Protein backbone atom coordinates (compact mmCIF):
# COMPACT_ATOMS: atom_id res chain seq x y z
CA UNK A 1 0.00 0.00 0.00
CA UNK A 2 2.93 2.33 0.71
CA UNK A 3 3.59 4.59 -2.24
CA UNK A 4 7.18 4.51 -3.37
CA UNK A 5 8.10 8.00 -4.38
CA UNK A 6 10.49 8.06 -7.26
CA UNK A 7 9.78 11.58 -8.41
CA UNK A 8 11.73 14.46 -6.96
CA UNK A 9 10.83 15.12 -3.37
CA UNK A 10 7.91 17.42 -2.74
CA UNK A 11 8.09 20.70 -0.86
CA UNK A 12 8.93 20.82 2.83
CA UNK A 13 5.81 21.19 4.96
CA UNK A 14 7.46 21.19 8.36
CA UNK A 15 11.01 21.57 9.44
CA UNK A 16 12.12 21.17 13.04
CA UNK A 17 15.63 22.19 13.97
CA UNK A 18 17.57 21.58 17.17
CA UNK A 19 14.39 21.36 19.25
CA UNK A 20 14.92 21.02 22.98
CA UNK A 21 12.67 20.50 25.96
CA UNK A 22 13.54 19.79 29.56
CA UNK A 23 11.00 18.73 32.20
CA UNK A 24 12.08 18.47 35.83
CA UNK A 25 14.26 15.36 35.96
CA UNK A 26 13.95 14.54 32.23
CA UNK A 27 15.33 15.94 29.02
CA UNK A 28 12.38 15.01 26.84
CA UNK A 29 13.82 16.36 23.55
CA UNK A 30 17.51 16.71 22.78
CA UNK A 31 18.24 18.66 19.60
CA UNK A 32 15.53 17.06 17.49
CA UNK A 33 15.71 17.65 13.72
CA UNK A 34 12.86 16.53 11.50
CA UNK A 35 11.62 17.28 7.99
CA UNK A 36 8.12 16.37 6.80
CA UNK A 37 7.05 16.92 3.19
CA UNK A 38 3.72 17.76 1.61
CA UNK A 39 2.07 14.74 0.06
CA UNK A 40 3.65 12.21 2.40
CA UNK A 41 2.57 10.13 5.36
CA UNK A 42 5.48 10.46 7.75
CA UNK A 43 5.39 8.08 10.70
CA UNK A 44 6.88 9.03 14.04
CA UNK A 45 7.72 5.97 16.11
CA UNK A 46 9.73 5.07 19.18
CA UNK A 47 9.58 3.47 22.60
CA UNK A 48 7.29 4.76 25.33
CA UNK A 49 8.62 8.02 26.71
CA UNK A 50 10.96 8.77 23.78
CA UNK A 51 9.36 12.19 23.26
CA UNK A 52 6.74 11.81 20.49
CA UNK A 53 3.86 13.44 22.35
CA UNK A 54 6.10 16.20 23.67
CA UNK A 55 7.14 17.00 20.09
CA UNK A 56 3.49 17.12 18.94
CA UNK A 57 2.48 19.27 21.92
CA UNK A 58 5.25 21.73 21.11
CA UNK A 59 4.27 21.83 17.44
CA UNK A 60 0.68 22.56 18.39
CA UNK A 61 1.81 25.39 20.68
CA UNK A 62 0.40 23.93 23.90
CA UNK A 63 3.78 23.19 25.49
CA UNK A 64 6.56 25.77 25.12
CA UNK A 65 9.92 24.58 23.80
CA UNK A 66 13.19 25.59 25.48
CA UNK A 67 15.07 26.09 22.23
CA UNK A 68 14.99 25.34 18.51
CA UNK A 69 13.55 26.66 15.25
CA UNK A 70 10.38 25.64 13.47
CA UNK A 71 9.34 26.21 9.88
CA UNK A 72 5.70 25.62 8.89
CA UNK A 73 5.03 25.84 5.17
CA UNK A 74 7.99 28.18 4.61
CA UNK A 75 7.39 30.40 7.65
CA UNK A 76 10.14 30.19 10.23
CA UNK A 77 9.93 31.13 13.90
CA UNK A 78 11.71 30.36 17.18
CA UNK A 79 10.01 27.32 18.70
CA UNK A 80 9.78 28.97 22.13
CA UNK A 81 7.50 31.66 20.65
CA UNK A 82 4.91 29.39 19.09
CA UNK A 83 1.41 29.78 20.53
CA UNK A 84 -1.55 27.46 19.96
CA UNK A 85 -3.22 30.09 17.83
CA UNK A 86 -0.13 30.64 15.68
CA UNK A 87 0.30 26.88 15.18
CA UNK A 88 -3.32 26.66 14.01
CA UNK A 89 -2.94 29.61 11.67
CA UNK A 90 0.25 28.11 10.27
CA UNK A 91 -1.76 25.02 9.32
CA UNK A 92 -0.83 22.56 12.07
CA UNK A 93 -3.68 20.28 13.21
CA UNK A 94 -3.73 17.40 15.68
CA UNK A 95 -6.31 14.63 15.82
CA UNK A 96 -6.07 12.43 18.91
CA UNK A 97 -7.14 8.80 19.28
CA UNK A 98 -10.11 9.81 21.39
CA UNK A 99 -11.37 12.88 19.51
CA UNK A 100 -13.31 15.36 21.63
CA UNK A 101 -16.62 15.13 19.77
CA UNK A 102 -20.08 15.52 21.34
CA UNK A 103 -21.69 12.07 21.25
CA UNK A 104 -25.26 13.32 21.56
CA UNK A 105 -24.97 15.81 18.71
CA UNK A 106 -25.13 15.00 15.01
CA UNK A 107 -22.16 14.86 12.67
CA UNK A 108 -23.23 18.20 11.12
CA UNK A 109 -23.54 19.85 14.55
CA UNK A 110 -20.14 18.58 15.62
CA UNK A 111 -18.53 19.90 12.46
CA UNK A 112 -20.23 23.27 12.97
CA UNK A 113 -19.14 23.42 16.63
CA UNK A 114 -15.56 22.74 15.59
CA UNK A 115 -15.59 25.77 13.27
CA UNK A 116 -17.97 28.70 13.28
CA UNK A 117 -21.72 28.28 13.27
CA UNK A 118 -23.05 30.02 10.19
CA UNK A 119 -25.66 32.50 11.33
CA UNK A 120 -28.54 34.03 9.40
CA UNK A 121 -29.28 37.78 9.48
CA UNK A 122 -31.21 37.44 12.73
CA UNK A 123 -28.04 35.84 14.30
CA UNK A 124 -29.98 32.59 14.55
CA UNK A 125 -28.02 29.55 13.49
CA UNK A 126 -28.61 28.82 9.82
CA UNK A 127 -29.31 25.09 10.08
CA UNK A 128 -29.69 24.61 6.35
CA UNK A 129 -26.22 26.05 5.89
CA UNK A 130 -24.83 23.86 8.72
CA UNK A 131 -26.12 20.76 6.94
CA UNK A 132 -24.99 21.93 3.50
CA UNK A 133 -21.44 22.58 4.73
CA UNK A 134 -21.30 19.26 6.56
CA UNK A 135 -22.47 17.41 3.43
CA UNK A 136 -19.80 19.17 1.38
CA UNK A 137 -17.07 18.17 3.83
CA UNK A 138 -18.33 14.60 4.09
CA UNK A 139 -18.15 14.35 0.33
CA UNK A 140 -14.75 16.00 0.12
CA UNK A 141 -13.27 13.65 2.69
CA UNK A 142 -15.28 10.73 1.33
CA UNK A 143 -16.76 9.76 4.68
CA UNK A 144 -19.50 7.18 4.55
CA UNK A 145 -21.93 8.88 6.93
CA UNK A 146 -25.17 10.85 6.97
CA UNK A 147 -24.71 14.38 8.41
CA UNK A 148 -27.75 13.87 10.64
CA UNK A 149 -26.39 10.75 12.39
CA UNK A 150 -25.58 11.14 16.07
CA UNK A 151 -21.86 10.75 16.75
CA UNK A 152 -22.49 8.17 19.45
CA UNK A 153 -23.95 5.83 16.80
CA UNK A 154 -20.79 5.91 14.65
CA UNK A 155 -17.99 3.34 14.59
CA UNK A 156 -14.82 4.71 16.19
CA UNK A 157 -12.96 5.00 12.87
CA UNK A 158 -15.75 7.12 11.36
CA UNK A 159 -15.68 9.34 14.45
CA UNK A 160 -11.99 9.92 13.82
CA UNK A 161 -12.72 10.72 10.17
CA UNK A 162 -15.32 13.25 11.30
CA UNK A 163 -12.74 14.74 13.69
CA UNK A 164 -10.26 15.05 10.82
CA UNK A 165 -12.85 16.76 8.59
CA UNK A 166 -13.74 19.07 11.48
CA UNK A 167 -10.10 19.98 12.03
CA UNK A 168 -9.54 20.71 8.34
CA UNK A 169 -12.85 22.40 7.50
CA UNK A 170 -11.55 25.95 7.29
CA UNK A 171 -8.47 25.11 5.25
CA UNK A 172 -8.47 26.90 1.92
CA UNK A 173 -5.64 25.04 0.20
CA UNK A 174 -4.53 21.47 0.83
CA UNK A 175 -1.35 22.51 2.64
CA UNK A 176 -1.91 21.43 6.23
CA UNK A 177 0.33 19.44 8.50
CA UNK A 178 -1.99 16.95 10.17
CA UNK A 179 -0.69 14.98 13.15
CA UNK A 180 -2.64 11.78 13.81
CA UNK A 181 -1.73 10.78 17.35
CA UNK A 182 -2.17 6.99 17.73
CA UNK A 183 -5.42 7.14 15.74
CA UNK A 184 -5.72 3.36 15.56
CA UNK A 185 -4.78 2.42 19.15
CA UNK A 186 -8.36 1.81 20.25
CA UNK A 187 -9.71 0.67 16.88
CA UNK A 188 -10.95 -2.82 16.18
CA UNK A 189 -8.91 -4.48 13.43
CA UNK A 190 -11.72 -4.15 10.89
CA UNK A 191 -11.72 -0.36 11.12
CA UNK A 192 -7.97 0.17 10.98
CA UNK A 193 -7.81 -0.12 7.18
CA UNK A 194 -10.39 2.62 6.77
CA UNK A 195 -8.36 5.02 8.84
CA UNK A 196 -5.09 4.18 7.12
CA UNK A 197 -6.76 4.84 3.76
CA UNK A 198 -7.94 8.19 5.10
CA UNK A 199 -4.37 9.10 6.03
CA UNK A 200 -3.20 8.16 2.53
CA UNK A 201 -6.00 10.10 0.89
CA UNK A 202 -5.15 13.22 2.90
CA UNK A 203 -1.55 12.91 1.69
CA UNK A 204 -2.75 12.48 -1.88
CA UNK A 205 -4.80 15.66 -1.50
CA UNK A 206 -1.47 17.37 -0.78
CA UNK A 207 -1.39 17.58 3.03
CA UNK A 208 1.53 16.39 5.11
CA UNK A 209 0.59 13.68 7.60
CA UNK A 210 2.50 12.92 10.78
CA UNK A 211 1.35 9.50 11.89
CA UNK A 212 2.15 8.31 15.41
CA UNK A 213 1.66 4.63 16.14
CA UNK A 214 3.09 1.70 18.04
CA UNK A 215 1.54 -0.73 15.54
CA UNK A 216 4.40 -1.24 13.16
CA UNK A 217 2.47 -3.24 10.57
CA UNK A 218 0.30 -0.16 10.11
CA UNK A 219 3.34 2.08 9.86
CA UNK A 220 4.74 -0.18 7.15
CA UNK A 221 1.40 -0.18 5.32
CA UNK A 222 0.53 3.50 5.50
CA UNK A 223 3.72 5.54 5.72
CA UNK A 224 6.16 6.68 3.04
CA UNK A 225 8.83 7.59 5.51
CA UNK A 226 9.42 6.89 9.17
CA UNK A 227 11.41 8.76 11.77
CA UNK A 228 12.56 6.69 14.73
CA UNK A 229 13.06 8.46 18.03
CA UNK A 230 15.06 7.06 20.90
CA UNK A 231 15.37 8.72 24.25
CA UNK A 232 14.50 12.26 23.12
CA UNK A 233 16.58 12.15 19.95
CA UNK A 234 16.04 11.28 16.32
CA UNK A 235 17.81 7.98 15.90
CA UNK A 236 17.12 7.25 12.22
CA UNK A 237 14.96 8.10 9.24
CA UNK A 238 13.89 5.36 6.83
CA UNK A 239 11.82 5.08 3.68
CA UNK A 240 9.31 2.30 4.29
CA UNK A 241 9.86 1.04 0.74
CA UNK A 242 13.42 0.17 1.74
CA UNK A 243 12.52 -1.27 5.13
CA UNK A 244 11.21 -4.47 6.71
CA UNK A 245 9.25 -4.58 9.95
CA UNK A 246 12.10 -6.51 11.59
CA UNK A 247 14.62 -3.76 10.70
CA UNK A 248 12.20 -1.14 12.00
CA UNK A 249 11.89 -3.01 15.31
CA UNK A 250 15.67 -3.14 15.60
CA UNK A 251 15.89 0.56 14.80
CA UNK A 252 13.39 1.36 17.58
CA UNK A 253 14.68 -1.00 20.25
CA UNK A 254 18.33 -1.55 19.47
CA UNK A 255 17.58 -5.27 19.90
CA UNK A 256 17.05 -7.93 17.28
CA UNK A 257 13.41 -8.48 16.35
CA UNK A 258 13.59 -12.21 17.09
CA UNK A 259 14.62 -11.46 20.68
CA UNK A 260 11.15 -10.13 21.32
CA UNK A 261 9.21 -12.85 19.55
CA UNK A 262 6.57 -14.51 21.72
CA UNK A 263 7.03 -17.99 23.08
CA UNK A 264 4.32 -20.59 23.01
CA UNK A 265 4.01 -22.88 26.04
CA UNK A 266 6.89 -25.35 25.94
CA UNK A 267 5.31 -27.96 28.18
CA UNK A 268 1.97 -29.62 27.55
CA UNK A 269 -0.74 -27.71 29.32
CA UNK A 270 -1.79 -29.23 32.66
CA UNK A 271 -5.16 -29.73 34.30
CA UNK A 272 -8.00 -27.34 33.49
CA UNK A 273 -7.86 -24.41 35.91
CA UNK A 274 -10.72 -22.33 34.61
CA UNK A 275 -13.78 -23.98 33.12
CA UNK A 276 -16.62 -21.95 31.66
CA UNK A 277 -19.74 -23.89 30.83
CA UNK A 278 -22.90 -22.66 29.11
CA UNK A 279 -22.22 -19.10 30.24
CA UNK A 280 -24.73 -16.42 29.26
CA UNK A 281 -24.37 -12.85 30.52
CA UNK A 282 -25.32 -9.61 28.79
CA UNK A 283 -24.47 -10.15 25.11
CA UNK A 284 -22.63 -13.44 25.84
CA UNK A 285 -24.68 -16.49 24.86
CA UNK A 286 -24.02 -20.06 25.92
CA UNK A 287 -20.20 -19.96 25.87
CA UNK A 288 -18.16 -22.96 27.03
CA UNK A 289 -14.38 -23.44 27.13
CA UNK A 290 -11.53 -24.48 29.41
CA UNK A 291 -8.14 -22.99 30.14
CA UNK A 292 -5.42 -25.28 31.41
CA UNK A 293 -2.55 -24.66 33.78
CA UNK A 294 0.38 -23.23 31.83
CA UNK A 295 -1.80 -21.88 29.03
CA UNK A 296 -2.43 -18.42 27.59
CA UNK A 297 -5.80 -18.43 25.84
CA UNK A 298 -6.60 -15.61 23.42
CA UNK A 299 -10.07 -14.27 22.69
CA UNK A 300 -10.67 -12.82 19.22
CA UNK A 301 -13.81 -11.00 18.17
CA UNK A 302 -15.01 -7.68 16.89
CA UNK A 303 -16.10 -4.85 19.13
CA UNK A 304 -19.58 -5.89 20.29
CA UNK A 305 -18.83 -9.62 19.98
CA UNK A 306 -19.08 -9.97 23.76
CA UNK A 307 -15.33 -10.40 24.31
CA UNK A 308 -15.01 -7.84 27.14
CA UNK A 309 -18.30 -8.93 28.70
CA UNK A 310 -17.08 -12.53 28.71
CA UNK A 311 -14.09 -11.56 30.87
CA UNK A 312 -16.26 -9.35 33.07
CA UNK A 313 -18.81 -12.13 33.60
CA UNK A 314 -16.07 -14.59 34.60
CA UNK A 315 -14.69 -11.99 36.99
CA UNK A 316 -18.05 -11.41 38.61
CA UNK A 317 -18.56 -7.86 37.36
CA UNK A 318 -21.50 -8.78 35.11
CA UNK A 319 -24.48 -10.81 36.25
CA UNK A 320 -24.76 -14.24 34.67
CA UNK A 321 -28.14 -15.39 33.42
CA UNK A 322 -27.03 -18.98 32.87
CA UNK A 323 -24.05 -21.28 33.09
CA UNK A 324 -21.22 -21.98 35.47
CA UNK A 325 -17.61 -20.95 35.96
CA UNK A 326 -15.30 -23.17 37.98
CA UNK A 327 -11.78 -22.56 39.24
CA UNK A 328 -9.81 -25.77 39.78
CA UNK A 329 -13.12 -27.61 39.96
CA UNK A 330 -14.74 -25.30 42.50
CA UNK A 331 -17.61 -23.07 41.36
CA UNK A 332 -16.99 -19.33 41.22
CA UNK A 333 -20.38 -18.08 42.14
CA UNK A 334 -19.99 -14.51 40.99
CA UNK A 335 -19.33 -11.34 42.89
CA UNK A 336 -15.95 -9.70 42.47
CA UNK A 337 -14.80 -10.03 46.09
CA UNK A 338 -14.91 -13.85 46.26
CA UNK A 339 -13.51 -14.12 42.71
CA UNK A 340 -10.47 -12.00 43.59
CA UNK A 341 -9.98 -13.94 46.82
CA UNK A 342 -10.04 -17.17 44.84
CA UNK A 343 -7.07 -15.90 42.82
CA UNK A 344 -8.62 -14.44 39.67
CA UNK A 345 -7.30 -11.03 38.65
CA UNK A 346 -8.77 -8.92 35.85
CA UNK A 347 -6.90 -6.08 34.16
CA UNK A 348 -9.52 -3.96 32.38
CA UNK A 349 -9.09 -2.12 29.08
CA UNK A 350 -9.64 1.41 30.38
CA UNK A 351 -7.06 0.90 33.12
CA UNK A 352 -5.21 4.17 32.52
CA UNK A 353 -8.37 6.20 32.84
CA UNK A 354 -9.94 4.22 35.63
CA UNK A 355 -7.00 3.02 37.64
CA UNK A 356 -4.13 5.52 37.38
CA UNK A 357 -3.80 7.76 40.43
CA UNK A 358 -2.16 10.68 38.67
CA UNK A 359 -1.22 12.71 41.73
CA UNK A 360 0.38 9.75 43.49
CA UNK A 361 3.92 8.57 42.83
CA UNK A 362 4.73 5.87 40.31
CA UNK A 363 5.78 3.41 43.03
CA UNK A 364 2.65 4.12 45.10
CA UNK A 365 0.63 3.28 42.00
CA UNK A 366 2.39 -0.08 41.80
CA UNK A 367 2.15 -0.80 45.53
CA UNK A 368 -1.60 -0.41 45.93
CA UNK A 369 -3.02 -3.85 46.43
CA UNK A 370 0.10 -5.47 47.89
CA UNK A 371 0.80 -3.17 50.84
CA UNK A 372 0.00 -5.86 53.42
CA UNK A 373 2.90 -7.88 51.97
CA UNK A 374 5.32 -5.43 53.58
CA UNK A 375 4.09 -5.65 57.17
CA UNK A 376 6.15 -7.83 59.52
CA UNK A 377 4.19 -7.63 62.72
CA UNK A 378 4.18 -3.92 63.50
CA UNK A 379 7.18 -3.16 61.30
CA UNK A 380 6.68 -1.89 57.75
CA UNK A 381 9.52 -2.94 55.42
CA UNK A 382 9.91 0.27 53.46
CA UNK A 383 13.39 -0.49 52.11
CA UNK A 384 12.18 -3.79 50.69
CA UNK A 385 9.23 -2.04 49.07
CA UNK A 386 11.56 0.50 47.40
CA UNK A 387 13.85 -2.25 46.20
CA UNK A 388 10.89 -4.13 44.71
CA UNK A 389 9.73 -0.90 43.05
CA UNK A 390 13.15 -0.45 41.40
CA UNK A 391 13.09 -4.05 40.18
CA UNK A 392 9.56 -3.76 38.79
CA UNK A 393 10.30 -0.54 36.92
CA UNK A 394 13.36 -2.17 35.40
CA UNK A 395 11.46 -5.35 34.50
CA UNK A 396 8.66 -3.51 32.72
CA UNK A 397 10.96 -0.85 31.25
CA UNK A 398 9.03 1.96 32.94
CA UNK A 399 10.76 5.18 31.97
CA UNK A 400 10.71 7.53 34.97
CA UNK A 401 13.49 9.55 36.65
CA UNK A 402 12.64 7.66 39.88
CA UNK A 403 9.76 5.84 41.54
CA UNK A 404 8.89 8.94 43.54
CA UNK A 405 7.83 11.19 40.66
CA UNK A 406 4.12 11.81 40.15
CA UNK A 407 2.33 9.45 37.83
CA UNK A 408 1.07 12.38 35.71
CA UNK A 409 4.62 13.15 34.55
CA UNK A 410 4.94 9.77 32.80
CA UNK A 411 4.19 9.28 29.12
CA UNK A 412 0.91 7.53 28.28
CA UNK A 413 2.54 4.18 27.56
CA UNK A 414 4.59 4.28 30.74
CA UNK A 415 1.43 4.90 32.77
CA UNK A 416 -0.08 1.83 31.13
CA UNK A 417 2.96 -0.25 32.02
CA UNK A 418 2.88 0.96 35.65
CA UNK A 419 -0.70 -0.16 36.09
CA UNK A 420 -0.02 -3.50 34.43
CA UNK A 421 2.92 -3.99 36.78
CA UNK A 422 0.56 -3.29 39.70
CA UNK A 423 -1.72 -6.13 38.67
CA UNK A 424 0.84 -8.57 37.39
CA UNK A 425 2.71 -8.57 40.70
CA UNK A 426 -0.31 -9.91 42.57
CA UNK A 427 -0.41 -13.64 43.18
CA UNK A 428 -3.00 -14.84 40.74
CA UNK A 429 -3.88 -18.27 39.49
CA UNK A 430 -5.90 -16.87 36.59
CA UNK A 431 -5.24 -13.58 34.86
CA UNK A 432 -7.93 -11.99 32.68
CA UNK A 433 -6.49 -9.22 30.50
CA UNK A 434 -8.40 -6.86 28.23
CA UNK A 435 -6.20 -5.21 25.56
CA UNK A 436 -3.00 -5.51 27.63
CA UNK A 437 -0.72 -3.87 25.08
CA UNK A 438 -2.77 -0.85 24.07
CA UNK A 439 -0.49 2.19 23.79
CA UNK A 440 2.68 0.32 24.76
CA UNK A 441 5.71 0.01 22.52
CA UNK A 442 6.77 -3.10 20.70
CA UNK A 443 9.46 -4.01 23.27
CA UNK A 444 7.16 -3.49 26.24
CA UNK A 445 4.51 -5.63 24.59
CA UNK A 446 6.94 -8.55 24.59
CA UNK A 447 7.86 -7.79 28.22
CA UNK A 448 4.19 -7.85 29.22
CA UNK A 449 3.61 -11.22 27.56
CA UNK A 450 6.88 -12.38 29.14
CA UNK A 451 5.45 -11.52 32.57
CA UNK A 452 2.21 -13.32 31.75
CA UNK A 453 4.20 -16.34 30.59
CA UNK A 454 6.22 -16.38 33.85
CA UNK A 455 2.95 -16.60 35.71
CA UNK A 456 1.57 -19.41 33.53
CA UNK A 457 4.82 -21.38 33.62
CA UNK A 458 4.48 -21.34 37.41
CA UNK A 459 1.15 -23.14 37.01
CA UNK A 460 -1.28 -20.29 36.38
CA UNK A 461 -3.40 -19.56 33.31
CA UNK A 462 -4.33 -16.41 31.41
CA UNK A 463 -7.14 -15.28 29.13
CA UNK A 464 -6.30 -12.34 26.87
CA UNK A 465 -8.67 -10.23 24.79
CA UNK A 466 -7.01 -8.12 22.12
CA UNK A 467 -8.17 -6.60 18.85
CA UNK A 468 -4.64 -7.01 17.46
CA UNK A 469 -4.83 -10.39 15.72
CA UNK A 470 -1.09 -10.40 14.91
CA UNK A 471 -0.47 -10.10 18.62
CA UNK A 472 -2.78 -13.04 19.39
CA UNK A 473 -1.10 -15.19 16.78
CA UNK A 474 2.31 -14.31 18.15
CA UNK A 475 1.82 -14.63 21.88
CA UNK A 476 -1.04 -16.97 22.85
CA UNK A 477 -1.16 -20.77 22.85
CA UNK A 478 -4.75 -21.17 21.70
CA UNK A 479 -7.58 -18.83 20.78
CA UNK A 480 -11.35 -18.83 20.86
CA UNK A 481 -13.33 -16.67 18.45
CA UNK A 482 -16.53 -14.91 19.49
CA UNK A 483 -19.15 -13.52 17.21
CA UNK A 484 -22.44 -11.93 18.28
CA UNK A 485 -21.87 -13.27 21.77
CA UNK A 486 -21.37 -16.89 20.69
CA UNK A 487 -18.19 -18.95 20.56
CA UNK A 488 -17.84 -19.87 16.89
CA UNK A 489 -14.37 -21.45 16.75
CA UNK A 490 -11.35 -22.63 18.68
CA UNK A 491 -7.98 -22.31 16.98
CA UNK A 492 -4.60 -23.75 17.91
CA UNK A 493 -1.33 -25.04 16.48
CA UNK A 494 -0.62 -24.32 12.81
CA UNK A 495 -4.05 -22.80 12.32
CA UNK A 496 -3.35 -20.05 14.84
CA UNK A 497 -2.36 -17.30 12.42
CA UNK A 498 -3.51 -13.68 12.13
CA UNK A 499 -4.89 -14.46 8.69
CA UNK A 500 -7.07 -17.33 9.92
CA UNK A 501 -8.29 -15.35 12.94
CA UNK A 502 -9.15 -12.47 10.64
CA UNK A 503 -11.25 -14.78 8.45
CA UNK A 504 -13.06 -16.21 11.45
CA UNK A 505 -13.71 -12.85 13.03
CA UNK A 506 -15.11 -11.32 9.85
CA UNK A 507 -16.93 -13.88 7.82
CA UNK A 508 -20.03 -15.80 8.69
CA UNK A 509 -18.69 -19.16 7.63
CA UNK A 510 -15.07 -18.63 8.62
CA UNK A 511 -14.21 -18.78 4.92
CA UNK A 512 -12.95 -15.77 2.98
CA UNK A 513 -15.92 -13.80 1.63
Ligand SMILES: Nc1ncnc2c1ncn2[C@@H]1O[C@H](COP(=O)(O)OP(=O)(O)OP(=O)(O)O)[C@@H](O)[C@H]1O
Nearest residue numbers: 023028048049050051052053054409410411412413
Ligand atom coordinates in the same frame (compact mmCIF):
# COMPACT_ATOMS: atom_id res chain seq x y z
N1 LIG B 1 4.71 17.32 32.35
C1 LIG B 1 5.78 16.54 32.45
N2 LIG B 1 6.59 16.61 33.53
C2 LIG B 1 7.70 15.83 33.65
N3 LIG B 1 8.09 14.95 32.70
C3 LIG B 1 7.33 14.85 31.60
C4 LIG B 1 6.14 15.63 31.42
N4 LIG B 1 5.59 15.30 30.22
C5 LIG B 1 6.39 14.36 29.68
N5 LIG B 1 7.42 14.09 30.51
C6 LIG B 1 8.52 13.13 30.25
O1 LIG B 1 9.04 13.39 28.97
C7 LIG B 1 9.41 12.15 28.34
C8 LIG B 1 8.76 12.07 26.97
O2 LIG B 1 7.35 11.84 27.15
P1 LIG B 1 6.34 11.76 25.94
O3 LIG B 1 4.96 11.76 26.51
O4 LIG B 1 6.69 12.79 24.94
O5 LIG B 1 6.68 10.30 25.36
P2 LIG B 1 6.01 9.49 24.16
O6 LIG B 1 7.09 9.15 23.20
O7 LIG B 1 4.83 10.21 23.64
O8 LIG B 1 5.55 8.14 24.90
P3 LIG B 1 4.29 7.15 24.68
O9 LIG B 1 4.65 6.29 23.52
O10 LIG B 1 4.27 6.39 25.95
O11 LIG B 1 3.06 7.99 24.49
C9 LIG B 1 9.01 11.04 29.29
O12 LIG B 1 10.16 10.65 30.01
C10 LIG B 1 8.01 11.70 30.23
O13 LIG B 1 8.05 11.11 31.51
